[in-house]
Amino acid sequence: KQEVTQIPAALSVPEGENLVLNCSFTDSAIYNLQWFRQDPGKGLTSLLLIQSSQREQTSGRLNASLDKSSGRSTLYIAASQPGDSATYLCAVRPSAGGTSYGKLTFGQGTILTVHP
Amino acid sequence: GAGVSQSPSNKVTEKGKDVELRCDPISGHTALYWYRQRLGQGLEFLIYFQGNSAPDKSGLPSDRFSAERTGESVSTLTIQRTQQEDSAVYLCASSPRRGLQETQYFGPGTRLLVL
Numbered sequence: 026k027q028e029v030t031q032i033p034a035a036l037s038v039p040e041g042e043n044l045v046l047n048c049s050f051t052d053s054a055i056y057n058l059q060w061f062r063q064d065p066g067k068g069l070t071s072l073l074l075i076q077s078s079q080r081e082q083t084s085g086r087l088n089a090s091l092d093k094s095s096g097r098s099t100l101y102i103a104a105s106q107p108g109d110s111a112t113y114l115c116a117v118r119p120s121a122g123g124t125s126y127g128k129l130t131f132g133q134g135t136i137l138t139v140h141p
Numbered sequence: 142g143a144g145v146s147q148s149p150s151n152k153v154t155e156k157g158k159d160v161e162l163r164c165d166p167i168s169g170h171t172a173l174y175w176y177r178q179r180l181g182q183g184l185e186f187l188i189y190f191q192g193n194s195a196p197d198k199s200g201l202p203s204d205r206f207s208a209e210r211t212g213e214s215v216s217t218l219t220i221q222r223t224q225q226e227d228s229a230v231y232l233c234a235s236s237p238r239r240g241l242q243e244t245q246y247f248g249p250g251t252r253l254l255v256l
Contacts, residue, residue, distance in 0.1 A: 029183075059244060059245075061247075066249070067249050067250075068145070068232060068234075068247035068248050068249045068250055069232070069234075069247040070247070071244045071245070071246070074244050114183070114184070116184075128174075128186045128189060128197055128199070128200070129174075129176075129184075129186060129245065130186065131176075131183045131184040131185075132183055133182060133183040134183060
């Protein structure tokens, strides 16, 4: 059974800092990995999607890396801003085949607070 | 519509009552997913639809939970004889095609409280 763990559970930083969020998964047979952002009272917003054949993806101040063999991904946020405050979730999708390919397995998230 | 919508946004019910949660996916999206997020916990997969068939129901917690989908449009998640442990945010997502590369677009969720 796939298990996804995110460290740290919570993080509080001053504005302007660069920070790293960690995600690990137990089964390396994944098709892709996604990082999401969840704001209070709202749904999830997809930030970055990394295919299993890729090593990293970048979008603006965000950079996500994937080491499939070791079961790890990191989300790097550069020059953090108060507007980055949210819960960040990573999720993995299993490899093709079977009926479970539609299913995402989520970590419990990292609650990020960026102070002005 | 512009995004996935869910209704109601909030629902308070008494233990033992039945509830229906609705999800309207993005127009044209063939895949639809239901997840549950309990307080302080991660998202749990419940069920996945491809069109109106459900190839993966593995996440449904018990036989009190069921879901339907009409064609490639609205889906309803029904919880019968609700229990306090059913209290959670129920999230729906849709994606354009069956392809594994597709990202899932999430709705705002329905917050269910069972008293």
